[in-house]
Amino acid sequence: MASNTQTNENTQELPPHKTVHVSEERVSCNGGGGALGHPLVYYDLDVNGEAHCFYCSAHFIRK
Numbered sequence: 001m002a003s004n005t006q007t008n009e010n011t012q013e014l015p016p017h018k019t020v021h022v023s024e025e026r027v028s029c030n031g032g033g034g035a036l037g038h039p040l041v042y043y044d045l046d047v048n049g050e051a052h053c054f055y056c057s058a059h060f061i062r063k
């Protein structure tokens with residue numbers, strides 16, 4: 001007899017992707033810190049000047 005009647009809309013587990021404009025070829029991301037954060041990681045932008053965070057899917061674009 002589970003009395004766990006959660007009716008919350010739980011269809012999206014991941015936060016919406018955010019786009020971050022950067023001016024350097026190396027970017028860092030910690031997911032914004034706090035409960036939604038993740039370990040600080042660094043990424044090098046690819047040949048297109050873009051990078052995606054492996055943790056939070058943030059999209060980095062060189063200006």
Ligand SMILES: [Zn+2]
Nearest residue numbers: 029031053056
């Ligand atoms: Zn991230």
